[in-house]
Amino acid sequence: MADYFADVSRRVLLVAAAGFDPRSRRVSQMLADTLGDRLSAIFIREERPGASEALTEQADQNEAALKIIVPDCTVFRVDVFADDGAPVGGSRVASLLGQYSVADDVTDVILDLSALSIGIGFPAAKMLLQDCEATTSRAFHLMIVSNPETDDKISSVPSSRAGSVKGFAPPGEAEGQGLAQVWIPQLAQGRTLALTQIGAAIGRWYKICPLLPFPARDPRRADDLLSEYRSALVDEWEVDPRDVVYASERNPLDCYRTLSTLKTRLDRTMKGTYEPRMVLSPVGSKVLAAGALMAAIEHDMAVQYLETESYLFRPEPTAADLSDMTVHLILSGPLYASYDEAAGPT
Structure with a gap:
């Protein structure tokens, strides 16, 4: 991954969560260490009516840290539920992303699913993938920092x-x-x-x-x-x-x-x-x-x-705690076009 993004021609837009999850900062920090000012970001803050004060405070800390890690960023606050209790987070994040203008020089769009809910992450992934496929010179990536032991807490x-x-x-x-x-x-x-x-x-x-x-x-x-x-x-x-x-x-x-x-x-x-x-x-x-x-x-x-x-x-450490696992997938982009050309007609 570091070799791929070390190419000075790469300019990356990261879409990630700014929530309470301790894994919220991991991908942003890894990318920022390699890309520097070639990295911009959209951070999504999922707002839920039942959020506790402690988790809200943790999310505030993560958001503040993410703004320092990626100074060129925008924070979207998404109300997951409507006033009548209907889940509308997917529609709202799709609308916000649809209004965002991606810079022409962006070569890669990355969706960090680590701390996004399914109701937000899946619609965002589908929309971003379709947008990147419409621009053959732009690649779409998924990244995940996974830790099943943290999930259990x-x-x-x-x-x-x-x-x-x-x-x-x-x-x-x-x-x-x-x-x-x-x-x-x-x-x-x-x-x-x-x-x-x-x-x-x-x-x-x-x-x-x-x-x-x-x-x-x-x-x-x-x-x-x-x-x-x-x-x-x-x-x-x-x-x-x-x-x-x-x-x-x-x-x-x-x-x-x-x-x-x-x-x-x-x-x-x-x-x-x-x-x-x-x-x-x-x-x-x-x-x-x-x-x-x-x-x-x-x-x-x-x-x-x-x-x-x-x-x-429940963030208390236990004897079973193990290190995070990082997954990186490229779902579309010029790499696949090169592969198709090399494969020839079928």
Whole structure:
């Protein structure tokens, strides 16, 4: 990464969160150390009505630090909920990004998903990717600083309205065929209530394929999640053990390939009989969520989500704390054009 951005012709626009999450500053600092004044940024401050005073203070500190790290920056404050409690953060961030004029000399746009919620990060990713694809000389990147042990210390209070993420609503149902919905909930610690509410909102489904992190840094993580979700898996969802899906906790491409393969198999199996519809619910690791994002964009999958009203964070260190993992993906840009030219006609 350092070699790529050390090229003096690179000018980068970073889009990232300015929230309470301790990982909010990591990508900004790494890029600033290499790029210097060739880095500009948009920092998104997600405003929630139930935010505690302590977390608000932490977010204020992170925002102030980010402004020092990247002086050429703009802060967008996004109210995640409307006055009536409806989740509108995705629409609002899309509107703000649509009004922002990216400088002509920007060669790379980076979205840091580390501390962005799914309801904000997914619409931003789709919009930024489309904008970069319309400009063939500009690359679009995803970056994530992941730490599953830190994720376990962040719990959330979900809202009562499950719905589709902005830009990832299910397509219209085809006439003459029955609809077979396949729900893929990403199991994560402490998210049982949220996933139960999402499942109830989806309604009828053909089958449920829970997504588990495996291999994982903690070899027992998948087993612990199966134990936590046992009642939901067995009594409520009636999941067939053969339908459980596994994807690497470290590599978003593994999740992307797994979901893409599942989509291909379902399409082939149900062709002419049912219309298969895959519905994703990424509520845990951002690495797995990035893989789900790529699959959802490529295959037009729906993303069902339950927005968070407030967070609880327990930052006390424990013996199990391990270092952060950094993931960097390039989703579009001149590198792919060069690859296509080298590959020749197909």
